Amino acid sequence: MSIFTDRQQSIAEKIESDVVLSKWRDWRWQMRHSIRDISTFEHLLGVEFEREEREALKETLDKFPLSVTPYYLSLINADDYRNDPVYKQSFPSPSELIIAEHDMADPLAEDTDSPVPGLTHRYPDRVLFHVSNVCSMYCRHCTRKRKVGDMDRIPVREEVKQGLAYIQAHPEVRDVLLSGGDPFMLTDEYLDWILTELRAIPHVEVIRIGTRMPVVLPYRVTDELVAMLKKHHPVWVNTHFNHPVEITASSREALRKLADAGIPLGNQSVLLAGVNDCPRIMKTLVHKLVMNRVRPYYLYQCDLSEGLSHFRTPVGKGIEIVESLIGHTSGFAVPTYVIDAPGGGGKIPVMPNYLISWSTNKVVLRNYEGVITTYKEPDSYEPVFCDRDCERCDLQLKVDSAEDEYRSVGIAELLADQDEVISLVPDSNERISRRNGGDGEADA
Numbered sequence: 171m172s173i174f175t176d177r178q179q180s181i182a183e184k185i186e187s188d189v190v191l192s193k194w195r196d197w198r199w200q201m202r203h204s205i206r207d208i209s210t211f212e213h214l215l216g217v218e219f220e221r222e223e224r225e226a227l228k229e230t231l232d233k234f235p236l237s238v239t240p241y242y243l244s245l246i247n248a249d250d251y252r253n254d255p256v257y258k259q260s261f262p263s264p265s266e267l268i269i270a271e272h273d274m275a276d277p278l279a280e281d282t283d284s285p286v287p288g289l290t291h292r293y294p295d296r297v298l299f300h301v302s303n304v305c306s307m308y309c310r311h312c313t314r315k316r317k318v319g320d321m322d323r324i325p326v327r328e329e330v331k332q333g334l335a336y337i338q339a340h341p342e343v344r345d346v347l348l349s350g351g352d353p354f355m356l357t358d359e360y361l362d363w364i365l366t367e368l369r370a371i372p373h374v375e376v377i378r379i380g381t382r383m384p385v386v387l388p389y390r391v392t393d394e395l396v397a398m399l400k401k402h403h404p405v406w407v408n409t410h411f412n413h414p415v416e417i418t419a420s421s422r423e424a425l426r427k428l429a430d431a432g433i434p435l436g437n438q439s440v441l442l443a444g445v446n447d448c449p450r451i452m453k454t455l456v457h458k459l460v461m462n463r464v465r466p467y468y469l470y471q472c473d474l475s476e477g478l479s480h481f482r483t484p485v486g487k488g489i490e491i492v493e494s495l496i497g498h499t500s501g502f503a504v505p506t507y508v509i510d511a512p513g514g515g516g517k518i519p520v521m522p523n524y525l526i527s528w529s530t531n532k533v534v535l536r537n538y539e540g541v542i543t544t545y546k547e548p549d550s551y552e553p554v555f556c557d558r559d560c561e562r563c564d565l566q567l568k569v570d571s572a573e574d575e576y577r578s579v580g581i582a583e584l585l586a587d588q589d590e591v592i593s594l595v596p597d598s599n600e601r602i603s604r605r606n607g608g609d610g611e612a613d614a
């Protein structure tokens with residue numbers, strides 16, 4: 171049902187004079203004809219840059235290469251390309267060479283928290299597994315910008331096997347998030363092999379795949395790919411739409427195939443200045459997503475990676491967007507706004523405040539309309555001292571792994587009744603190290 175738009179037709183004909191729709195819709199044809207230099211970009215889009223600008227762009231490309239599929243390029247409105255959200259996400263800007271004061275090469279410390287190459291183990295029960303170093307296009311706002319174009323290659327089986335062995339050896343890992351690069355850059359056979367190996371590990375409950383293919387190269391989502399994924403359920407897929415113009419007939423078809431295969435779909439947007447930093451744009455986007463059975467999952471504050479300063483908004487912009495969504499639209503259309511903590515602390519949700527005040531009897535809340543209301547606390551609730559001895563508890567937690575829940579971590583540990591820890595103290599706390607005779611060991 172997918173159509174060849176006029177823009178697609180004209181771009182396709184410039185690439186190959188006798189091009190037919192079936193070629194355009196072949197993801198390998200799209201990859202073969204990816205645009206990797208400025209002249210081709212100008213030629214296909216029908217625009218021309220000033221000589222000075224080209225010079226500045228060349229310098230940018232030396233550091234951060236360009237690669238965009240003909241399909242994604244065809245979404246750009248050439249008449250107003252400077253303001254075009256697709257152009258801004260795909261075409262280099264000399265601003266990328268600006269390294270702002272707080273920029274970092276690896277702000278999320280993914281390399282530091284990596285026990286084996288390509289695997290980041292940050293949270294207790296799940297890992298991020300980079301199975302591909304390549305993408306079908308290079309997003310200008312990539313958080314892994316330092317690696318883009320570095321090694322245009324797929325990790326060999328031996329490298330992937332190290333990651334698989336790590337997961338095998340860590341029974342606490344119940345959720346494996348395949349990312350990259352883009353895992354759908356792998357052949358169906360190779361991805362099938364990885365998924366089969368993961369499925370053979372009994373403690374892996376859920377497999378997730380993070381891919382931008384439905385947005386930048388929807389033709390990659392073939393019937394064969396989807397039939398293969400379906401064999402490995404539960405498989406969840408998260409994609410990365412940032413602006414409503416990215417939702418086209420072709421991308422809708424890709425999403426439909428995935429959803430029809432029983433794959434729950436989520437979307438992770440990045441808040442980008444000049445692209446989607448507007449409540450109306452974000453509301454339109456989330457509505458289009460849910461119409462296509464995609465649940466908005468996260469809205470990311472732009473990371474502190476080098477060369478992204480021109481894309482960053484204040485955190486207040488994200489809160490303003492969430493404020494404009496909660497209550498105003500369907501609850502399942504509202505993503506969680508998160509800041510991925512520099513240094514590897516993980517994702518931290520950020521929200522407008524709804525809890526205004528409280529006493530032992532009542533809490534005072536406000537809703538999305540600004541109505542201030544109260545909720546009366548119960549008179550009869552008997553606080554139970556939880557000693558984490560689930561065997562003796564009246565609540566019926568009769569699940570096999572209940573005893574594994576014993577240890578609480580972080581703030582949950584501070585809240586736990588049976589735990590004696592009363593504060594979490596940084597390693598470098600001077601007051602505590604004086605107390606311990608200056609050996610620097612924090613021991614609260």
Ligand SMILES: *Cc1c(COP(=O)(O)O)cnc(C)c1O
Binds near residue numbers: 290292297517
């Ligand atoms: C985002 C992320 C995950 C998954 O986090 P969820 O909140 O469960 O989606 C896991 N590991 C790393 C390193 C991540 O950055």
